[in-house]
Amino acid sequence: MPRHAAVTGWGHYAPEKVLTNRDLEGMLDTSDEWIRTRTGICERRIAAHDETTSTMCAIAAQRALDKAHMAAIDLDLIICATTTPDTLMPATACLVQDSIGAANAGAFDLNTACTGFVYGLVMASQFIQSGAYDRVLVVGGETLSRFLNWQDRTTCILFGDGAGAVVLEATEDESGLLSFVLGSQGSGGPLLTIAGGGAAKPASPETVAAGDHYLYMRGNEIFKFAVRSMVQAAGEALTKAGLTQEDVRVVVPHQANVRILRATQEALGLPWESVFVNVDRYGNTSAASVGIALSECADLGMLRPGDNLLFIAFGGGLTWASAVMRWADVDAIVAAREESPNVI
Ligand SMILES: CC(C)(COP(=O)(O)OP(=O)(O)OC[C@H]1O[C@@H](n2cnc3c(N)ncnc32)[C@H](O)[C@@H]1OP(=O)(O)O)[C@@H](O)C(=O)NCCC(=O)NCCS
Known part of the structure; x- marks a missing residue:
């Protein structure tokens, strides 16, 4: 029987704090009009002091598991795509694994910057299609606000914080990648x-x-x-x-x-x-x-x-x-x- 890797759960998390273009006008030599016309961005979310990539990823991951009606203990693997990990070591994926209680899962980070989530989907699908694993969580999260120069108008207006996650699982259904x-x-x-x-x-x-x-x-x-x-x-x-x-x-x-x-x-x-x-x-x-x-x-x-x-x-x-x-x-x-x- 052919094995496919279907998305059966999804979730995301965006920090509460909204930073609008108008807010940026008060911080930098920029304008709402410039940002909107050059980028299409109107606002972005900024992580609170006690939030990090792993805390946001854990919330998104739990939401994806809830949607899939799946317990964290049943996950085989966690792939975390991020360019802004909590620490260089340990991997943010391990922090997520601990936070959601995925005691049976391997965990690692993947860093391909903005393509990370798609790379993660592809990788998770390979693990499942090969028969190695049945249930894989892919989560992508960033706390870019901590790596931006808030005086540099050419970069800081572009980025925001947040996390998104999906659960992929093995199925015979003709679906997935x-x-x-x-x-x-x-x-x-x-x-x-x-x-x-x-x-x-x-x-x-x-x-x-x-x-x-x-x-x-x-x-x-x-x-x-x-x-x-x-x-x-x-x-x-x-x-x-x-x-x-x-x-x-x-x-x-x-x-x-x-x-x-x-x-x-x-x-x-x-x-x-x-x-x-x-x-x-x-x-x-x-x-x-x-x-x-x-x-x-x-x-x-x-x-x-x-x-x-x-x-x-x-x-x-x-x-x-x-x-x-x-x-x-x-x-x-x-x-x-x-x-x-x-x-x-
Ligand atoms: C960054 C980006 C929006 C700039 O838009 P652009 O139309 O290329 O603008 P330029 O860089 O040519 O700058 C035009 C002018 O606007 C100015 N400017 C730059 N940022 C500004 C801002 N936030 N507010 C007002 N003026 C700004 C520049 O200084 C420049 O002024 P000058 O002509 O007097 O030198 C655009 O190049 C872009 O989106 N690039 C891709 C970036 C991206 O996606 N990165 C993430 C990769 S995953």
Whole structure:
């Protein structure tokens, strides 16, 4: 019997504190008008002092488990996508594992910046399709607000904090990932980087004085790379899945900039209405963004069994990713599991 990896639970968490463009006008030489027209962002969420990537991920993860009617103890693996881990060691995935009580799960972090959630979906699906594991949690979370230079108007206006999670489980249902494309171009790494605090530049008074612990970005170059890489990857993923643009019901993209999304959608020849957008409310939440977007799509009832979803993302590394997923009959899979918990 072929094994597929279906999403059967989803959840997200966004911190309560809202930072609007108007708030930023009071902090920097910027304007609501500039930010809206250049990026489409109206507001973003900022983590409270006692919140971190792992605390936000744990809430999103628990929500995904609740939706799947699954106990944390039944998870085999936790993959946490993040660029802003609580600590360099231990991995944030282990903190989430402890927090939700997933005593039988392996756990590790994955860092491909803004493509992290799509990379995580692909990786989780491989573990399940190979027969190695039955139930995998993918969670993406970021506390980017702690790595931004709040005096640098070219970067700090773009990003926000939050977390998104999904539970994937083995099923014989014809659903889950149909195809994927993952790419990287390390030579572009310096275009988007947090250079300080690693082995190359350990934290020191000098690195702090130079602001090396802040996110640095060359926005114009990233913009062009983003459109080019997402258009190519999405085209390849659709071809691999044997589908065309007409077969796609919902596009779940990385939420960085509405102009990037428009340019990508136009180049791909997809209807704008099929592209899910929430960058206006959250800004760019990096590895969390696709997870939050997917969770919101599902909460809104936009995804029906048999629908084809197209994921597209780009990010630091540089990296890019695209995947085609067929949405499962979630209620049927959950009901079947509850009836006979040990089958599959
Ligand atoms: C960052 C970004 C919004 C900038 O938009 P842009 O149209 O390329 O703007 P530019 O960088 O050319 O800057 C235009 C002007 O606006 C100014 N500016 C930059 N940020 C500003 C802000 N927040 N408020 C007001 N003015 C600003 C610049 O200083 C520049 O002024 P100048 O012409 O006097 O030099 C855009 O390049 C972008 O979104 N890039 C992709 C970034 C991204 O997605 N990163 C995450 C990757 S996962």
